[in-house]
Amino acid sequence: MSGQGARIEYIDISKRYGAVEALRPTSLTIEAGEFFSIIGPSGSGKTTLLGVTAGYVPPTSGQIVIDGRNVVGEPPFQRNIGMVFQNYALFPHMTVAQNIGFPLRMRKTPRAEIAERVKKMLKLVQLEEMAQRKPGQLSGGQQQRIALARAAVYDPLMLLMDEPLSALDKNLREAMQDEVKQFQTVLGSTVLYVTHDQAEAAAMSDRIAIMNHGRIVQIGSPRDLYEHPVARFVASFLGEANIFDIESVSPHAGGSLIATRHGFSLVCAATQGHEGHCVCVRPEAVALTSSRPEHDNVLQGRVVDATYTAGSLRYRVELAPDCIITQRTPSVRGIEMFDIGATVFASWRAEDTLLVDDD
Amino acid sequence: MTSQDTAPRETTGRIWSPARGYFVILSLPVLFLAVFFIWPLAGVVLRSFEGGDGIFFQYLTVFERSSYIQVLGYTLQVATTVTVLCLLIAYPVAALVARLQGSWLQVAFALILVPFWTSTVIRTYAWMVLFQRKGVINDMLLNFGVIDAPLRFMHNNIGVHIGMVHIMLPFMLLPLISAFRNIDPSYMRAAGVLGANPIRAFWHVYLPLSMPGVSAGVALVFITSLGFFITPALLGGAKNMMVAVLIEQQVSITVNWELASALASILLIVTACLYVVYDRVSRRAGGGGVLD
Amino acid sequence: MTWNSSGRLARVFLVAFTVAVLIYLIMPTFVIVPMSFSSKSYLSFPPPGWSVQWYQTMLERHDYPQAFWNSIKIGVPVALLSTTLGTLAALGVVRGRFFGARPMSAVVIAPLMLPQIILAIGLYPIMAKFGLAGSYPGVVLGHTVICIPLVFITVAASLKNYHPAYEYAAMTLGAGWWSTFWHVTFPMIRVGVIVGGILAFTFSFDELIIALFLTSPETRTLPRLLWEDLRQYVTPIIAAATTLVLCISFLLFGAVALLQRRLSKASKS
Numbered sequence: 001m002s003g004q005g006a007r008i009e010y011i012d013i014s015k016r017y018g019a020v021e022a023l024r025p026t027s028l029t030i031e032a033g034e035f036f037s038i039i040g041p042s043g044s045g046k047t048t049l050l051g052v053t054a055g056y057v058p059p060t061s062g063q064i065v066i067d068g069r070n071v072v073g074e075p076p077f078q079r080n081i082g083m084v085f086q087n088y089a090l091f092p093h094m095t096v097a098q099n100i101g102f103p104l105r106m107r108k109t110p111r112a113e114i115a116e117r118v119k120k121m122l123k124l125v126q127l128e129e130m131a132q133r134k135p136g137q138l139s140g141g142q143q144q145r146i147a148l149a150r151a152a153v154y155d156p157l158m159l160l161m162d163e164p165l166s167a168l169d170k171n172l173r174e175a176m177q178d179e180v181k182q183f184q185t186v187l188g189s190t191v192l193y194v195t196h197d198q199a200e201a202a203a204m205s206d207r208i209a210i211m212n213h214g215r216i217v218q219i220g221s222p223r224d225l226y227e228h229p230v231a232r233f234v235a236s237f238l239g240e241a242n243i244f245d246i247e248s249v250s251p252h253a254g255g256s257l258i259a260t261r262h263g264f265s266l267v268c269a270a271t272q273g274h275e276g277h278c279v280c281v282r283p284e285a286v287a288l289t290s291s292r293p294e295h296d297n298v299l300q301g302r303v304v305d306a307t308y309t310a311g312s313l314r315y316r317v318e319l320a321p322d323c324i325i326t327q328r329t330p331s332v333r334g335i336e337m338f339d340i341g342a343t344v345f346a347s348w349r350a351e352d353t354l355l356v357d358d359d
Numbered sequence: 360m361t362s363q364d365t366a367p368r369e370t371t372g373r374i375w376s377p378a379r380g381y382f383v384i385l386s387l388p389v390l391f392l393a394v395f396f397i398w399p400l401a402g403v404v405l406r407s408f409e410g411g412d413g414i415f416f417q418y419l420t421v422f423e424r425s426s427y428i429q430v431l432g433y434t435l436q437v438a439t440t441v442t443v444l445c446l447l448i449a450y451p452v453a454a455l456v457a458r459l460q461g462s463w464l465q466v467a468f469a470l471i472l473v474p475f476w477t478s479t480v481i482r483t484y485a486w487m488v489l490f491q492r493k494g495v496i497n498d499m500l501l502n503f504g505v506i507d508a509p510l511r512f513m514h515n516n517i518g519v520h521i522g523m524v525h526i527m528l529p530f531m532l533l534p535l536i537s538a539f540r541n542i543d544p545s546y547m548r549a550a551g552v553l554g555a556n557p558i559r560a561f562w563h564v565y566l567p568l569s570m571p572g573v574s575a576g577v578a579l580v581f582i583t584s585l586g587f588f589i590t591p592a593l594l595g596g597a598k599n600m601m602v603a604v605l606i607e608q609q610v611s612i613t614v615n616w617e618l619a620s621a622l623a624s625i626l627l628i629v630t631a632c633l634y635v636v637y638d639r640v641s642r643r644a645g646g647g648g649v650l651d
Numbered sequence: 652m653t654w655n656s657s658g659r660l661a662r663v664f665l666v667a668f669t670v671a672v673l674i675y676l677i678m679p680t681f682v683i684v685p686m687s688f689s690s691k692s693y694l695s696f697p698p699p700g701w702s703v704q705w706y707q708t709m710l711e712r713h714d715y716p717q718a719f720w721n722s723i724k725i726g727v728p729v730a731l732l733s734t735t736l737g738t739l740a741a742l743g744v745v746r747g748r749f750f751g752a753r754p755m756s757a758v759v760i761a762p763l764m765l766p767q768i769i770l771a772i773g774l775y776p777i778m779a780k781f782g783l784a785g786s787y788p789g790v791v792l793g794h795t796v797i798c799i800p801l802v803f804i805t806v807a808a809s810l811k812n813y814h815p816a817y818e819y820a821a822m823t824l825g826a827g828w829w830s831t832f833w834h835v836t837f838p839m840i841r842v843g844v845i846v847g848g849i850l851a852f853t854f855s856f857d858e859l860i861i862a863l864f865l866t867s868p869e870t871r872t873l874p875r876l877l878w879e880d881l882r883q884y885v886t887p888i889i890a891a892a893t894t895l896v897l898c899i900s901f902l903l904f905g906a907v908a909l910l911q912r913r914l915s916k917a918s919k920s
Binding site for chain 2: 658665666668669672673675676677679680682683686736737739740742743744746747748749752755757758759761762764765766767768769770772773774775776777792793795796799819828853856857859860863864874877878881882889890893896897900901903904908
């Protein structure tokens, strides 16, 4: 039961509903055994891509090639793809065992084999004692695991997951992330995981695609996307970002010198900057001090807000009227604290001044 | 893989899609209705242009003969009166029933639904029994000394109205009750807190919120009343005839299919227009059309 | 007088009015029941004496039993046919969401809103042309037209109660159209389908106008026989037949009430 994930290739796949382009022509390859996530706000086209892959949304154009076979045009029931739905869609009139056995029954698998494989699956998700219950008698987390078991019991080419954890409360959601990931590792499946929660995607995925307005904006590993966002949308969708609008860019000692709209001048390590960009600085990259430090970029401001959340301190510093920079540091004992209203200096390295597309 | 395979192409009609499957599923009943519903109606309309000089001969006959005009007028008048009576009776009853809880609500619902399950022929027969010269109602009225001689209820306006209101009342009550149950009682409390007296609160809050139910009930009762046959045929008199009764007589007694078809076409057009108008209005009101 | 006391008076008046209206809705129908047990041939209330002679007379006459069986023979196929077609229509309209689904649903609902006399005089010549006038298939087809919307409304309501994701799930798991319907959709809408079928049977069992035009003396239904008798003489035989019909109607009504209670309990758990 491992290593059977398929490689999937989307070639110019698109979907139009009347005048609305839900999915612009998109090409994408997901490697065998990869955990691939798609994140984006609602209406970004991620659910459409999922529906097109599963087969119940007919695409307007393009191909989906799974292990060398174009599946566009095939009905969902011939694709051999497993899917976990947002609210699990466990059949309420069937027992847990019947639910998991359903896809095997549809494939005319012999009774004895069905019973055996269902049992194996239940063992994998650690719910053997629930076999004869109805889904309505299970907790949210248990239903989630049954839905996973049902989608995987017939060794599908790949697993699609449509915000499978969104119905769970926060603590359970984090525990389930590990379970889903472990489930995938054990089975070796290729997973296409759709969510609007960037932290969830980052925790589980090998690679992430960020979608907006029906197209993929950037693909990369979670760290790649966070540290090298290509666009303002990516920078602000993934975590927090301080964005500065650019007035002009000029070359400067192995990098560039940037004049921002608020009149600051920032040093940047990158050389290809132009006016179509904006500047992004991550809150973690910023240091706050009470006296002016020696650093590539130093801006003076006044603390307007300080919050403490689970192990980290977050300051908001007003640099100029309607220009606020956010700073975050892990809260450790002995750290320098600032009062609201205090004058501080925000500083960061030239390498942390990121130039991104201003979309 | 050839380059042709990888080139983007419009996917053609062979693609599997759920919408196409459901279209096939829906086409079966629609086909059935096309043959046994649309075709007969089209036949009626076509026949109404036959059997005389000029295609509008039957319609001219209808509108020239004062007795036919009278029937159409009487039909409209009865439908209107029955609708108004039903609304006046059902509104307070529905307001009360909508606020019931638990088993009282179930009892009230059962009492309203029971007539739904009773054939119109039977309910009209019951009124015939009650309305006889020596029937229950006359007996009671005589015994209590309210009247000196038995009253006539049948073969006149009174019987038709009492019988039709009796049959149409559930059609008014059910949409009203469902509309009232959708009104959050906190609105009325809020109006009270804001200083509106009960009458003003009713007028400005309850009444507007109940309008979707009122329009649904009025439309249902009025449209159904226009085509009523059994009750006016049994309880009504020869002088006051409703249009459905006239159509039946034109076919079974006079055997004038063309004139009957013209009368039926008029009824069809009026009903269809009311239906469309009502659907538009109810959809604009945000309650969703009858079709949703 | 204060608001409070006049409010209480109004409430008492409202309750009394409601009770009176509910009695008005129910009572007339039940006046027939005691009359069917009258010992005399004229109808008076309360009956001068009790007997079951009218039931005996009814059963001895051949036309009442025949009409009763005709009504069953017509009602059952009507229920089956309209349940099938109405369920298909509801599936197509509620799940389809394609262009043109809305006007099509208007066509499906329309037979219920239209005066039946129009359909009756429209169907008669067509049935006559195909030699179906007066036959069982003729009246069955006629009743089915009007019963399709009854089934459509109840089934569409139960379809809207659950998300189409269940059907998509079944399909991704390998179930084709028929398997999806049979294993997933149907078990979920079963109550709606059965209620729709019972409604359709009841409608056919009580319907008069289509039956007047499309049945012959041999295929005559109970409502038609009652109607013909009513126009001649009002005897307690009709009361006896009517009481029988009422019993059947209320059995069906009770069945539907039970089904719906079970449904609402199931949806709560």
